[in-house]
Each structure stands twice: as structure tokens, then as C-alpha cells.
Amino acid sequence: MRYSLYAVFLVFVFAACDNVSNWGGSGWQIYKPVYANASDLTNIGVEQAKPIEKPGKIYVIGDLLLQNDLNTGVHFTNISNPKQPVKLAFLRVPFSTEISVKGIHLYVNNFNDLLVFNISDPANPSLVKRMANVFPYHNSEYPPVSNTYFECADPKKGIVIDWVAVNVNEQPKCRR
Amino acid sequence: MLKKIKLICCFVLIAFSFLYCSKDSSGNFAGGAPSGQGGSLARFAIVNDYMYAVDKENLSVFSISNPANPQLLRTIKVGFEIETIFPFKDRLFIGSTSVVHIFSIADPSKPAKLSQAISPTVLRRCDPVVAKDNVAYATLRVNGACGGVQSILACYDISDIANPVQKGTFNVSEPYGLGYKEDVLYVCDKYVGLRVFDISNAFSPVLIKTMRESDWYIDVIPYNDVLICWTATGAILYDITDNRNPVLLSSIQ
Numbered sequence: 466m467r468y469s470l471y472a473v474f475l476v477f478v479f480a481a482c483d484n485v486s487n488w489g490g491s492g493w494q495i496y497k498p499v500y501a502n503a504s505d506l507t508n509i510g511v512e513q514a515k516p517i518e519k520p521g522k523i524y525v526i527g528d529l530l531l532q533n534d535l536n537t538g539v540h541f542t543n544i545s546n547p548k549q550p551v552k553l554a555f556l557r558v559p560f561s562t563e564i565s566v567k568g569i570h571l572y573v574n575n576f577n578d579l580l581v582f583n584i585s586d587p588a589n590p591s592l593v594k595r596m597a598n599v600f601p602y603h604n605s606e607y608p609p610v611s612n613t614y615f616e617c618a619d620p621k622k623g624i625v626i627d628w629v630a631v632n633v634n635e636q637p638k639c640r641r
Numbered sequence: 642m643l644k645k646i647k648l649i650c651c652f653v654l655i656a657f658s659f660l661y662c663s664k665d666s667s668g669n670f671a672g673g674a675p676s677g678q679g680g681s682l683a684r685f686a687i688v689n690d691y692m693y694a695v696d697k698e699n700l701s702v703f704s705i706s707n708p709a710n711p712q713l714l715r716t717i718k719v720g721f722e723i724e725t726i727f728p729f730k731d732r733l734f735i736g737s738t739s740v741v742h743i744f745s746i747a748d749p750s751k752p753a754k755l756s757q758a759i760s761p762t763v764l765r766r767c768d769p770v771v772a773k774d775n776v777a778y779a780t781l782r783v784n785g786a787c788g789g790v791q792s793i794l795a796c797y798d799i800s801d802i803a804n805p806v807q808k809g810t811f812n813v814s815e816p817y818g819l820g821y822k823e824d825v826l827y828v829c830d831k832y833v834g835l836r837v838f839d840i841s842n843a844f845s846p847v848l849i850k851t852m853r854e855s856d857w858y859i860d861v862i863p864y865n866d867v868l869i870c871w872t873a874t875g876a877i878l879y880d881i882t883d884n885r886n887p888v889l890l891s892s893i894q
Contacts, residue, residue, distance in 0.1 A: 572692060
């Protein structure tokens, strides 16, 4: 009986350890939102081809290779001669991460919205439809990991486009 | 206790997709205008006249029978921490950081949940991957915080698609996307490079070589005789006419 009580006690000790696992020597390791200005959201347009900055997802159809530049837009490249690809254009779509094509239509997320572009001329895509708020941007609500504390997102500060790990001295209110 | 398990197994993210060989992907052309190919880490998937999109918790179904004018048909709550989606035959495999959800798209406008997960003890936090006949390859990645658990390339018998059975593994470092051409499998092992495996014996992959023309590799699309890689510098193209020996064609930055 006595040993089983010890066992129960030890279980509680270990369980308690779990609860303080965010605690490090210098404070709480938490996640903090990275905000962007919501008014930038609809700043969409076609630019001349340019080097990629933050390489994102890839998609191919016919001779056309698309690559997302994380949170900024989509690069269009003709790869009909794969030894000498020709960059065609850059489509600026703030807070985009996903791309997909059917026929001559490109689907891109623009934060919470879905945009449809006609890309029959890949050097000059044109916006044909915006579907607002069809899905929450996957970074927006909480950090990419569970069992962590995080600074609660404040909509007044803008839209949340990313999360960074930081150390703080106070225990934050939000946890998941 | 669940929390403890979660902690122990924490941070295992998902790369989840079945990539098709060019023969399989012909199905994509059935709905009029053809769709293209994405990598194995996609959140959008097009199957004929429908586009499926996953956010952190939901599956959204769009009709794109008029591609210029998609209609949102429905949004289905799936679970938590959804990372990827891939269609395979008449199924959607939706990967999360904890489990894999399988939906039937026998009625493509109304995905129906078939199972909560592929046995979490087997396909754990995995990344199904490439389906080839009755074999699926998945990369199971663990990050440093998980300690003691080895990242692997896993091979599954999927004769019964809802009950995959793990038949073989290969230890890798930090695997992400993958794809195959015939009997060769390409696996992005982030900082190690692009791993090239002989899979002529489906459940016993044999490493042929490792390519490292970039600091990291995240995903691949085998596209006929060209292998398109998502890398640190943008995209790198390899000639895979000889699928065992990728030859660098160009780098797109």
C-alpha cells in the first residue's frame, strides 16, 4: 500500500514537471505573434521577374513552373528548356503560401481570402475573382506547436503572419 | 497522460502527400481543363472539378467546374493542426501533426470521413507520401526537442488502404517531401541533401546516392524526365531520364 502511494506521488511529481516544461533559466519560453499591416493585404499586382527571397511551395503545369515567395507572391518561370529556364514575371500577392492551377486559372491564398487569376498570359496574370474569408490563414490564430504558452494575438495590432519563439519573464495568458 | 505522450512525441511535423507518377496523374485530366502538379507539402489539392483546401482545422470543398468562378460548397471540421492534404484514388489523406484523417471522395462534393486516423501507433505523426501500387512511403520527422526518436523513411503495405502496415524503414535525418519515378524514390532530407533510393524491392529501399547542390531541400515534383526541387535558393531542376542518376540542369533563383 505504502509503495503504491509512493508511486502515485511520483506520478504527480512527473506530471508537475510537465507543467513547468516551458520554464527555462531565463524565464518563460513562449511564442509571440509577428504582425503585418492589414491594409497591405490587397496590394496585388504584376512585377517584372526578380530573384526569389524566401522560397516557398512549387507547382508545375505544362511548361510553367510556379514558386511561392513566402508571404509575398508567386514567381512564374518557363521551363520548356529546363537547361535554360526563363523567368517571366512576379505576381505580388501579400500573405500567400499556397498555389494550385486548373487550366488557365491560378488559385492563391491571400491571407484569409482565395484569389483566382487568369494566367493564359503567364507574363501578365489578371485577377478574376476574390472569395473573402473562405479559410483562416493557417498562421493566424495560434503558434505552430502545442503545449506552449504564447502572447495572445491582438487584432488591433494587425494581422498575424508568423510566430517567433522568445523568452519572457512573465507567464503569458494564452496557452494551447 | 495524453499531454505527456504529446510532449514526448512533440514537434513532429507533417509532410503529407501522395505524388503520382505521370500515368496515375492522367486522372487529373478527366474534368476538362487539366490541373498541374504540386509538391507533397500542399494545402490545396485539385481533383477534376473540385478543389480541396485545408487550414489548421477544416477541409473546404470548392466546385471549380467553372474554373474562373469557384464556389465554396462546404467546410468540414477535421481536427487540429492540419498540415497537408493529398488525393489518392477516391480518397483524401489529410495529415496533421498527430494523425492522418482519411476521407472518401466517392461523392467528390461531399467528402465523407472513413476513419479517424491511420492507426496512430503505426503511421503516428507521419507524412504519407508516395503511393505506388500497394505501397506508400512516408517521411516521419522528429525535431530535436523530441529526443531519442529517429526520423525515418517508412514503407507501408496499403493493400487495405485504411489499414497500412509498416513493412520497412530507413533512417534519415530531417525528411520532408518526396516523390518517385518508376523504381527510384527521391526524398528531401533537408540539410543532408536529396536522397536517391532504389525501391525495386518496395519495402527495402536502398540508398543509391545523395545530391547536394543546395544548402537544403524541402520538396520535389518528379515531372516526366525532370525532377523539380524546392531548395534554399529557389528551385533546382535535374534531368532524371536515368532516374538513378539525377543530372543537374539548372537552378532558378
